[in-house]
Amino acid sequence: MKKLIYLVFPILLSSCTMGTRFTYTYALLEPKQSNENKYGDEIISAKFKVDDEGVELEVTNLSDERISLLWNESTIVIKDEANAIIHAGLRYVDAGKDQIPSTIPPGAYIKDRAILINNLSYKPGDKYTRSGWVIKAMLPIWDLNNKKVRQRILDNKGQIVGLFVPIETQEGIKEYYFKFKITDVQKYKHTPPTWKSIYE
Numbered sequence: 001m002k003k004l005i006y007l008v009f010p011i012l013l014s015s016c017t018m019g020t021r022f023t024y025t026y027a028l029l030e031p032k033q034s035n036e037n038k039y040g041d042e043i044i045s046a047k048f049k050v051d052d053e054g055v056e057l058e059v060t061n062l063s064d065e066r067i068s069l070l071w072n073e074s075t076i077v078i079k080d081e082a083n084a085i086i087h088a089g090l091r092y093v094d095a096g097k098d099q100i101p102s103t104i105p106p107g108a109y110i111k112d113r114a115i116l117i118n119n120l121s122y123k124p125g126d127k128y129t130r131s132g133w134v135i136k137a138m139l140p141i142w143d144l145n146n147k148k149v150r151q152r153i154l155d156n157k158g159q160i161v162g163l164f165v166p167i168e169t170q171e172g173i174k175e176y177y178f179k180f181k182i183t184d185v186q187k188y189k190h191t192p193p194t195w196k197s198i199y200e
Contacts (some may be wrong), residue, residue: 019145022153025184026050026161030177039178042068043169050180052137054085054115061104065170067112071099076116076137077162086099086120088113092133095120101168114163141188157185 028034038046043063045159045161049056055076061067071089088097089102095117103109112195115135125131130162157158 003113018142019152020143021188022141022143022150022185023052023188024050024139024141024156024182025186026180027183028178029160029181030179037180043174044176045168046178048163048178048180050161052139052141053119053135053162054113054138055180056111056113057163057165058109058111059104061106063169064106066105068101068105068168069112069147070101070166070168071114071174073166074114075162075164076114076138077160077164079159081116082164083116085114086117086167092122094121131176150166154185157182 011152023024026037028037028039032039037050040062043061045060046069047058053088059069059131071085071087074085074087076085077083084096086092087099088098089112102110104113116138119136119138121134121136123129123132123134130161136162139156139159140153141147143153159182160179163180164175165178166173166175
C-alpha cells in the first residue's frame with residue numbers, strides 16, 4: 001500500500017499546482033493557406049505538425065537535384081522573436097553546436113523535428129522521477145490556477161508561430177518562412193490514471 005501512495009502523490013500534487021492544461025490548434029497561413037498544414041511548390045512538398053514543444057516536418061524533394069535543409073540558419077519565430085533551434089538529428093547535449101545540413105536526394109523525403117534550444121534543460125532525478133532532458137513548451141499551456149494566466153493563454157488565439165528554413169538547391173538558397181496561426185485554444189482532454197493502470 002505504501003508503494004501505491006508514493007506513486008500517486010506526485011501525480012496529484014503536480015495536477016493541483018499546475019492547474020488546467022490547454023492545447024493549441026494550428027493552421028498554415030503562409031506561404032499558402034492550409035488547414036491540413038501542407039505545402040507544395042516545384043521544389044518541395046511539406047507536411048507539418050505544430051505541437052506544444054516544436055514543429056514536426058516531413059519534406060520531400062520534388063526536384064531532379066539534391067537539396068539540403070540548412071539547420072544552422074533555421075529559426076522558430078514566436079511573437080516576432082526568432083529563436084535558434086535544434087533538430088532531431090542531434091543529441092540535446094550538443095545544442096548550440098554546428099548542425100550539419102540534412103541532404104535529401106531527388107524523390108526522397110526526410111522526417112524531422114525542430115525545437116527551441118533555449119527551451120531545453122536537463123533535470124536531475126529524485127526519489128520520484130528519473131533524470132533527463134525537459135523541453136519547455138513554446139507557449140504557456142498550464143494556467144497555474146490563475147485567472148490572469150488562463151486569460152493570457154486564451155488570448156494566444158490568433159497568434160502566429162513561424163518556422164524559417166533555408167533550403168540549398170543547385171541554383172542557390174531558397175528561404176522558406178512557414179507561418180502557422182493559432183485557430184483555437186481549448187482545455188486539454190485526457191483520461192486520468194486508474195488504480196489498475198498505476199499498478200501496471
